[in-house]
Amino acid sequence: MEKKVRIGIIGTGGIANAHMRPYTSFEDVEIVGACDIVPGKAREFLDKYDLKDAPAFESAAELVKNVRMDGVSVCAYNTAHAECTITALEAGIHVLCEKPMSFTIAEAADMVRASRKAKKILSIGFQPRYDYMRQRVDAIIQSGVLGKIYYIQSGGGRRRGIPSGTFVDAAKAGYGCLGDIGCYTIDECLHAVGYPKPLTVSAIATDYFGKNPKYWPEADTFNVDDFSVALVRMEGDVTYIFKQSWAMHSDSLGDTLWLGTEGGIKLTKGVDEHNKPSRYMYYTDVNGMHIDSVIEPSIPFNAYGPHPVKNVFEAKIRGFVDAVKTNGPAPIPGEEIIYNQAICDGIYRSSKLKREVEIVIPAI
Numbered sequence: 001m002e003k004k005v006r007i008g009i010i011g012t013g014g015i016a017n018a019h020m021r022p023y024t025s026f027e028d029v030e031i032v033g034a035c036d037i038v039p040g041k042a043r044e045f046l047d048k049y050d051l052k053d054a055p056a057f058e059s060a061a062e063l064v065k066n067v068r069m070d071g072v073s074v075c076a077y078n079t080a081h082a083e084c085t086i087t088a089l090e091a092g093i094h095v096l097c098e099k100p101m102s103f104t105i106a107e108a109a110d111m112v113r114a115s116r117k118a119k120k121i122l123s124i125g126f127q128p129r130y131d132y133m134r135q136r137v138d139a140i141i142q143s144g145v146l147g148k149i150y151y152i153q154s155g156g157g158r159r160r161g162i163p164s165g166t167f168v169d170a171a172k173a174g175y176g177c178l179g180d181i182g183c184y185t186i187d188e189c190l191h192a193v194g195y196p197k198p199l200t201v202s203a204i205a206t207d208y209f210g211k212n213p214k215y216w217p218e219a220d221t222f223n224v225d226d227f228s229v230a231l232v233r234m235e236g237d238v239t240y241i242f243k244q245s246w247a248m249h250s251d252s253l254g255d256t257l258w259l260g261t262e263g264g265i266k267l268t269k270g271v272d273e274h275n276k277p278s279r280y281m282y283y284t285d286v287n288g289m290h291i292d293s294v295i296e297p298s299i300p301f302n303a304y305g306p307h308p309v310k311n312v313f314e315a316k317i318r319g320f321v322d323a324v325k326t327n328g329p330a331p332i333p334g335e336e337i338i339y340n341q342a343i344c345d346g347i348y349r350s351s352k353l354k355r356e357v358e359i360v361i362p363a364i
């Protein structure tokens with residue numbers, strides 16, 4: 001019989017369930033332990049999945065010391081990602097770390113270095129990478145049909161969508177909206193174009209909704225951003241305009257755009273509350289005529305490779321398990337996402353300093 005992949009869970013809060021559901025449904029995976037700094041929480045979590053024999057601990061260090069594992073999911077809050085990830089990698093364990101990669105760029109660089117030193121996978125949990133339309137549109141952009149891409153802009157945004165709990169506590173989340181959904185936006189815009197190196201950023205972050213009791217019941221303790229906008233200069237003369245919101249008086253911050261010298265793609269994001277689907281358009285010019293095309297999915301929805309899976313969360317976990325079995329490569333490598341983290345870090349610093357800042361990525 002095939003040897004099962006032995007997996008542990010670090011941090012047993014909300015998102016850990018979106019890891020456990022797929023892990024426990026895969027026949028080739030065994031959950032062998034978990035930890036959480038809140039006493040009793042990891043035990044309760046494992047019991048909920050009927051894993052009474054799997055041991056529970058109160059720190060990542062105890063978990064990796066006492067349990068032999070092939071991989072771990074790091075589902076702790078953002079400011080604990082680096083510490084938990086490095087503890088696992090130094091023990092020779094592959095890591096799937098939730099997004100955002102970390103809080104600071106220095107932490108992200110430490111994580112990549114630890115992964116390289118241990119020769120173990122560091123993959124970051126951006127499940128929209130497995131979305132069918134997203135993959136198809138990435139492929140169109142990567143085909144070169146847009147020519148030289150010189151401008152990228154992120155759109156979408158939430159009208160009312162401030163979360164609660166650790167998401168709005170700076171000590172735990174580091175960032176607010178930026179770390180919750182902003183990092184997804186950055187990945188969506190930049191993965192498609194191969195993550196050009198970010199050079200400088202000029203950003204503004206605000207908290208007008210989170211701090212207003214009219215819009216947010218815990219306004220007195222809210223201490224993170226709920227909106228941010230940035231101009232990022234990137235290598236190769238690529239300009240990136242970033243925008244994201246947890247709350248605003250609009251149903252959108254505009255469209256997502258990739259503009260090239262030969263063509264452009266526009267993504268008009270759907271608005272959930274109006275049940276409006278997202279729509280991708282491709283624009284080009286043939287013999288001086290404007291051609292505007294809707295990009296329609298043409299293949300049945302089965303984007304996840306050899307293992308049939310139900311959704312992007314399951315695909316993310318399947319991708320990690322398969323990578324552990326082959327000792328890599330990481331499906332969503334830390335080496336790539338460090339550029340995403342560098343932009344988040346730059347936006348945070350620039351908005352605090354109220355000026356443009358240089359983005360310096362530490363040697364990894």
Ligand SMILES: NC(=O)c1ccc[n+]([C@@H]2O[C@H](COP(=O)([O-])OP(=O)(O)OC[C@H]3O[C@@H](n4cnc5c(N)ncnc54)[C@H](O)[C@@H]3O)[C@@H](O)[C@H]2O)c1
Nearest residue numbers: 011012013014015036037075076077078080098099100166
């Ligand atoms: N991929 C997604 O769609 C998605 C969705 C929600 C959250 N997340 C990410 O998942 C992470 C956790 O979010 P959540 O909503 O589950 O938060 P949560 O607060 O519900 O859970 C985090 C858990 O980690 C524990 N923890 C904190 N530090 C720890 C440490 N050093 N060692 C062990 N346990 C530790 C906390 O006690 C808590 O139980 C965040 O980084 C968040 O951005 C991702």
